[in-house]
Amino acid sequence: MEGRLIILGLALILISIATIPVADCAYHSETLPNVMKEKITKLHFFLFDILSGSKPSAVEVARANISKGDTSPTPFGSLFAIDDPLKDGPEATSKVIGNAQGLYVSSSSQPGTLGLVMYVDFGFTTGKFKGSSFTVASRNPVTEGKRELAIVGGRGEFRMARGFAKLNTYFLNTTNGDAIIEYHVTLIHY
Template identity: 65%
Template sequence: MEEHMRFAWAMIFCIAIAPVYADYYSNTVTPSSKVEKVTHLRFFLHDILGGENPGAVVIARANLTKKDDSVLPFGSLVAIDDPLRVGPEPTSKIIGNAQGLYLSSSQDPSKFTIVLYADFAFTSGKFNGSSFSVFSRNPVTEADREVAIVGGRGKFRMARGFAKIKTSYFNATTGDAILEYKVTLYHY
């Protein structure tokens, strides 16, 4: 019994003298004097599922028991590397790309909705090397819709904001779409 008591006191002593490293996590930093900026962007995302060099590829599809003939039935997961262009024409200048995933999240095919996670990166112009991230629900069948911007890097560091999306072109047979993005970013 005495041996157990010595061991218990030794453990209490070791715990009591253990150094505290909480200072690292409690360090308060005064924000810099940088002024928050607002940037407005307009571009077109070309989401092409077919052809020789698609920008979007279905990587998983749910095993549904009911018949659903849509291009992207409920539960379909799509990986994207879509070009961002200055216009809706397939030959317009590429200014960046959107890389990420979207999931077909509506069980009602008449209300096609996706959940989008993508990084919109710019590869030319004054925002070259900068990007912003979207993680939001996107009700595709609505004429005008809005998605949330949840972060950024480069010139868009700590970005937040929203993007208004309007479908410029959609092919229900192939799933190909050209989407106009009007983006409002708040960043430092």
Template identity: 60%
Template structure:
């Protein structure tokens, strides 16, 4: 008798687990509310520091190669929480931070290139709480380069645009860099 009760109990559990679920796909579309597109220009300096006791970027993965002595060898992945400052000086005002990842993507050390996904968030001023995202190839050795803005949040919702990047300072031994950012954002 116990065995038949157990079998009936198991059958009941399987029946309940296999019972059809009735759900309905939900979708609601509304006509777009006309919003006026804005253009915002930003200028700041990103301080990417790999050296010292409190680096703002750290290597989280490295290829298994012993012949590459570069501070940023090909295939290395870095996590970053770089300060955004009003000037190139390490004491200039912090206005936000750049958090994300970058990958050393060039095998040719003379053509050092990274691929980056970084969110540029503002912590002060009229854009406090807003950010824009960059996902782009960045040929670091070029004196003037451009990276793509792929989105944003807060006041930069639906952002698209580009960033012109110039290297203000680079230390080839430590990998430390100070980069000047001129940003053009189109957003609503």
């Protein structure tokens, strides 16, 4: 009986010690209830990707050695830096509402296909979403008429964004690579 009392006493002491708060803890974590309400925003705009002329918005910054002699505007393994204007319509005179900045690499080695892998931030410079952006990190099979890209983040009004962008090639010059792409974007954000 005495042995059981000693074990019970030790157990109570251990439980008491385990429940004493640590005042000088260097790391603290607390999970709070989600009080932010999710929003869904739909956007429609046109991206102008211009590789030609004296002021291109997309510039080749690296090319794979195996693509020497390839005369296409976007040979396999080529890396492009972009600062493409986003406009509210497909005409050259349409209002600029933002820009897409980032990188894309030509990722298709098959003849007759063009695929890109894109890492691009779509930022808005006017209107309700001025100062906000969303980020795409996705494969873009350009030769498919309608395609979809993954949205993986955002900032400003689009903080913690996720979603998708449905693309349609509005115009493509296969000689110089200039393109106008129509974007229908669905964002889920806070």
